[in-house]
Amino acid sequence: MEMINPQEWKKDLPAFKEKTDRFYAGELSKADYKGFSGGYGSYAQKDGKASMIRLRMAGGHLTKDKLKFIADSIKTYNVDKVHLTTCQAIQLHNLQPEAIYGIMEGGLDHGIVTMGGGGDFPRNVTVSPLSGVQKGEYFNVLPYAEAAGEYLMTFIKKEVMPRKLKVGFSNGPANETHATFRDLGFVAREDGNFDVYSAGGLGNNARFGLKVAENVKPEKILYYICAMRETFIAHGNYKQRGRARTRYMQETLGEEGYIKAFHEKLDEVFASGQDLDLHVEIPEVTKQGDESKAEGKRVIEQKQEGLYAVAYHPFGGCPKPEKLGQIYDVIKDMDEVEARISPDETMYIINLTGDEAKKVLEVTNDGAETLFETSVSCIGATICQVGLRDSQGLLHKVIKAEREAGLKDGSLPKIHISGCMSSCGTHQIGEIGFHGSMKVIDKVAHPAFVLHINGSDYQGKEVMGEEVGTILEEDIPKFLVKLGHTVESEGLDYAQWNAKHPEGIKEIAKEYLQ
Structure with missing residues (x-):
């Protein structure tokens, strides 16, 4: 199986430095620079005066060596903003060129590759985060996902796909990685094999994936990844960028047509003579407990x-x-x-x-203390070029309101906030989700968010949240506090209350909808 040594990527760095220097010298437009730099995992931020870099690690697997490199880089370059992303990567923000170059090159010495972190390339492979240690998991999927991540990196040097490709692995029904609705998802089975889903995704035209294969042996997964790429190249939309994601192929080919097209490419891959069989060792945790105990919500x-x-x-x-x-x-x-x-x-x-x-x-005692405080937010419009609303700012406002109201843990669920429809905050699968919008009142545009409810990513119960309507940003803390108080008044947690009152959240939201 072909692989790329991380050190080989260093040969590509001079071209990145040349373009970046030109951009910061004002010789290259933001749009032109974005089209180039994304392939290296870096983008200029909204103001065009600083950049971010995305450190990809399959499954968010952060070894001590990688953690130390990132911590040292933060100190060396005085990095003042860090973001853990919903694709299990780490983003460093507000960087000047010297920092970008140093982190990008230095990371390669520690197995951290930024290439393909943006642009029309395979993105970071997502994996159930506790694979290998989680009680009740079907099996440890991390080694297979990491091998898949290495294989996907070889595509960056080949024919460019119409858009990005997201691949996920789940180790059980919790489906945190949305493996049943990724561009390509490998879903663990109790028998130690995978079911394979394809052509799904969140954002505009959100779609659940189609099951394209069942009972696939783990050592055969690379054949399916190769077939996915070939299907996307053959049938993806190269002309309309807004429709150039795999989920649109469900429309152009139809569900049955897509599955047929996938299998045609799969047959070609198997017939090609390529040896893509995987031979991975499954690591075992050899450490043993010492009879000391720990307890707590975290x-x-x-x-x-x-x-x-x-x-x-x-x-x-x-x-x-x-x-x-x-x-x-x-x-x-x-x-x-x-x-x-x-x-x-x-x-x-x-x-x-x-x-x-x-x-x-x-x-780690400075983080979330309640379920609500574990809510998810994309980086937001203060930094993101395409972001519409400050999702991070809204999250901090609603957490402050929750704390000031003294709401009990469980009165509000985890919410998901995206600054736009792109769903980087995964608002479409939250029990409560918001995506950035605006509302014109008396010819004046006001910051607002669209409310989504009752989404779910649990395998077998997947639901895209129902879009309820638009709420002004300034009213969202009041809406959530009122919701929390209403739930508390019945002595229930939010899930119990929502099940008892299916229309309850809509009734409360009516007061705030525009």
């Missing part, structure tokens, strides 16, 4: 007896920059401990004894 018992994972959810997925270094300092001498980034912007630190978990709990 403590998760692993399937390895006596070991724990600790969840840390910085508000909006934006930890204080120095926090990564502080976490590294605590875990650096702990055996087999590493971190994972989740698709909901949570960081998990895993393979901890009870006493070690207590130390990690202490260093």
Whole structure:
């Protein structure tokens, strides 16, 4: 199987530096630069005076070595904004060219590749974040996902696809990675094989994936990835960028037509003579518990007896920059401990004894304390070029309102906020979701968000949230506080209340809809 040594990417860096220098010298437009720089995993921010870089790691698998490199880079370049993304990558923001070059090149020495982090390329492979340690998982999918990620990187040097391609792996029905509605998703089965879904995705024209194969042996997954790419190249829309995602092929080919087209390409790949069989070793956690115990809302018992994972959810997925270094300092001498980034912007630190978990709990005590505070937000319009609304700003406002109202944990669910329809905040699958909009009142445009309700990503119960209407940004904290108080008044949590009153949230929202 063909692979690319991370060091090989260094040969491409001079071209990136040349274009970046020209952009910051005012010789290249923002649009032209975006079309080039995205392929390297970097974009200019909204004001055009600074850039971001996206550090891709399959499954958000953050080893101590990678964590130390990122923490050291943050200190070296005085990085003041960090974001854990819903694609399990780490974004560093407000960077000047020197920092971009140093982080991009230095990361390659630690197995962190930024290439393909944007543009019309395969993106970071997403994986159930606790794969390998989660109680009840069907099997550990992380090694297969990491091998898939390495294989997908080889496509960057080949014929360009119509748009980006997102691949996800799930280890069980929780489906945190949305594997049943990615461009390509590998869904673990209890028998140790995968079902394969294709041509799904959130955002405009959101679609659930089509099941294109069942009972696929894990060692055969690369054939399906190759077939996906060939199907996209053959039938994807190269002429209309807005319709150049795999989910639009469900419309142009029809569901049955798409499945037929996929299998035609799959047959060609198998007949081509390519050896794409995988031979991966499944790592085992050899560490054992020492009889020390840990407990708390953020403590998760692993399937390895006596070991724990600790969840840390910085508000909006934006930890204080120095926090990564502080976490590294605590875990650096702990055996087999590493971190994972989740698709909901949570960081998990895993393979901890009870006493070690207590130390990690202490260093991560500045994050979410309630379910509502683990809400998800994209980076928002203050930074993102295409963002319409400040999703991060709204999240901080509603958390402040929740705390001031003294709402009990569980009175409000986790919400999902996107600054626009692109659904980087995954608003379409939240119990409550918002996407950025605007409302013209008396010929004046007001910041607003569209409310979505009752979405779900759980396998077998997937639902895109119902669009209810538009609420002014300034009214959203009041709406959520009133909702929380109403739920509390019946002595229920939000899920119980919503099940008892299916139209209840709509009734409360009526007062605020524009």
